Amino acid sequence: MASARDRVLDSFVAIVCEEGERPATLDAVAARAGVSKGGLLYHFGSKAALVEGLCERLTDLSALDIERMRAAEDGPARYFVENCQFVGSELDLALLAASRLQQAGYEEAGRTLDDTENAWLATLVEALGDVPTAQAVKLLGDGLYHAASLGAASDVRPDRASVDMAALLQVVDRLIATKPAP
């Protein structure tokens, strides 16, 4: 079984992703992690400390993802777009939670998100060689991520249009094929 500290952070992330920032009270997080509020506050002295813990986790996970992206067989652009689908990975959850917390006013979450987004963009620019094309690919991914963040919170809406990933990747290929010579 994971350490109590890890379980607390997992629970915090899970509740923020499933229900939002406001329901992620110290009481609720502690209960889900199977500790008392006092026990939680031993590991994270305040709610801001929980956010800080999430930011550290996000930084680690995104650095790992950048490495995988660089080494991806089909190239970083395809890897990036494909992985902007929400599948519930640790990185997905950390990103969604950070986004929610940023929107709830926690500035550190916003800074960490900015850093990770800049790293992704830089990797795309490096791989594609053309800045506008790289920015467009980044925006496509952000768009997917935006849709995920709308969906992951509430119940799934059957009438919400879902994206055909295979077709989208072909659009990405068109974008790369028509990019101006450097």
Add this chain to the structure above:
Amino acid sequence: MASARDRVLDSFVAIVCEEGERPATLDAVAARAGVSKGGLLYHFGSKAALVEGLCERLTDLSALDIERMRAAEDGPARYFVENCQFVGSELDLALLAASRLQQAGYEEAGRTLDDTENAWLATLVEALGDVPTAQAVKLLGDGLYHAASLGAASDVRPDRASVDMAALLQVVDRLIATKPAP
């Protein structure tokens, strides 16, 4: 001077956009609108009623925008992408506020957002004739909107990469030019 009811709704939207959902307390909204909490509660009987008011406003504003999009000189796709930049318009504010409230757990805001997003996508599909291309354009816009929602809350970050709109519109043109024949 606008009616008290409008001033209350304006204040609610403004605080949600500038500081987030949690700081948008009945007290804070009333103070900004220049009425007492009791005065506010006469017009909107609960916080959920404020959200409802915003949703109605968003529905009206987005219907107006769809009309403008259909009639746009450079075509709906260019109009759409250009207008996904956050410039602080009433529609921008309503969209950002709805997104924040959706992420804070207000389901009606999520439903209204879904409706407006579906309407934009349908208009793009109708104008471009190719679904994957239309979805890609929609995602580009969502990506821009995502960047705006990260920026509009906290202070402006000078190191955050900004998008070159002229270059992005050229990418959109490439996308449209290479779309498969119907």
Add this chain to the structure above:
DNA sequence: GTCTATAAGCTGATAGAC
């Protein structure tokens, strides 16, 4: 390291005067 008990502050909402 983890618990219980408690303090102190804030928030949404009601009741009733004007």
Add this chain to the structure above:
DNA sequence: GTCTATCAGCTTATAGAC
């Protein structure tokens, strides 16, 4: 239509026992 006064509930955080 708008105000003041007030309450009940929740949330963060502290203090101190085990």
